Amino acid sequence: MDGCDRPGLRRGPDQPALLGQPDAFPLSRGDVVLKALEAGSREGVENYLAGLDARAYRPFNLLFGDATVLRVAYARPDQARLRVEDVPLGVHVLPNDVLDSPVLPKAARALVLAEKAAHRPWPETVEALQAALADHVLPETVPLLLPEEADSPELRALIRRYQALCIHTESYGTRSSAILALAPGRVGHYLATDGASCQAPFRDVTGLLKVPPSGISAPVRP
Numbered sequence: 001m002d003g004c005d006r007p008g009l010r011r012g013p014d015q016p017a018l019l020g021q022p023d024a025f026p027l028s029r030g031d032v033v034l035k036a037l038e039a040g041s042r043e044g045v046e047n048y049l050a051g052l053d054a055r056a057y058r059p060f061n062l063l064f065g066d067a068t069v070l071r072v073a074y075a076r077p078d079q080a081r082l083r084v085e086d087v088p089l090g091v092h093v094l095p096n097d098v099l100d101s102p103v104l105p106k107a108a109r110a111l112v113l114a115e116k117a118a119h120r121p122w123p124e125t126v127e128a129l130q131a132a133l134a135d136h137v138l139p140e141t142v143p144l145l146l147p148e149e150a151d152s153p154e155l156r157a158l159i160r161r162y163q164a165l166c167i168h169t170e171s172y173g174t175r176s177s178a179i180l181a182l183a184p185g186r187v188g189h190y191l192a193t194d195g196a197s198c199q200a201p202f203r204d205v206t207g208l209l210k211v212p213p214s215g216i217s218a219p220v221r222p
Contacts, residue, residue, distance in 0.1 A: 025077070027056045036064060042071070049073050049082050061094055063087070067182040072099055091115045105139035106163040113165075126179060126191065126202075133177045134198035135165040166197045177202070 032052070039045045045064045054075035062073040062082075070087040072094060085099070091114050092100055095107040102108075113135060117128035142160045149156045158169065167173045177197040181189040187209050193200040 025056060025058045029057050029060045032057065032060070032062065036062065042066060042069060046071070046084065049084060052082060053080050054082050055080055061096075061098075063094060067184045074098065091118050103143065103145070104163065105142055106165060109135070109137060109139070109163075110165055122181070122189070126189075129179050130197065130202055133165060133179075134196075136168075136198070137164065139163050168196065176200075 035048055036045045039048045042065050049062070052075070055077050057075055057077075059077060060075045062075070063070065064073070065071050065087070072085055072087055074083045074085075076083075087099065091111065093107045093110045093114060095101050095104045095110070097104055097107070100107060100111065110132065113128070113132035117125050117132060120128065138160055142156070142163055144150065144156075145159055146155070149159065161167065161169050162172075174196045176195065177193045179189070179191040179202065180187065187206060189204070190206040190209060191202040192205050193202050
């Protein structure tokens with residue numbers, strides 16, 4: 001899941017609201033992830049999401065599926081129903097907006113790096129994706145993403161820093177990364193960091209997953 005309070009701004013469930021916004025949404029986005037996993041199948045996730053009222057959550061994107069079909073759900077506070085779409089075949093980027101967003105410069109940067117990583121032997125793909133997730137390149141210019149930016153050069157400078165793929169600011173930044181490879185009926189590889197991609201090593205945590213009969217991966221619980 002990706003939490004996206006406004007285009008270009010990401011806030012996890014345990015991080016303070018940006019720009020002093022009150023947190024007026026009563027339900028946890030983290031609970032959506034757990035219940036989606038418990039649904040046990042792609043169809044089960046879709047049925048679960050169909051019953052949610054997106055207005056009760058801070059905005060989020062939820063990517064779900066298996067090796068045959070991948071779908072993305074968009075929850076926005078101005079619409080009760082989540083919008084669910086198929087992810088087309090090919091290389092795509094899901095930033096804190098919509099799939100392959102033309103608004104965010106980081107999406108275009110990520111797409112270029114992801115395309116270079118695709119269609120390589122797995123070890124080379126992993127190496128290229130690790131480099132992409134640790135990328136600190138910033139765009140020369142960033143479009144106006146928030147009305148408040150017009151009167152605040154400091155805010156514009158901060159939002160430009162958010163356009164790196166690996167983010168480091170005084171109050172916000174990359175906390176973890178993952179590389180996931182799906183095979184028919186199972187998770188082929190799952191690599192993850194416990195920290196910023198440029199600082200923490202990727203560990204193979206595939207063994208922490210189990211595969212239910214439906215083929216949807218869920219965490220092993222002690």
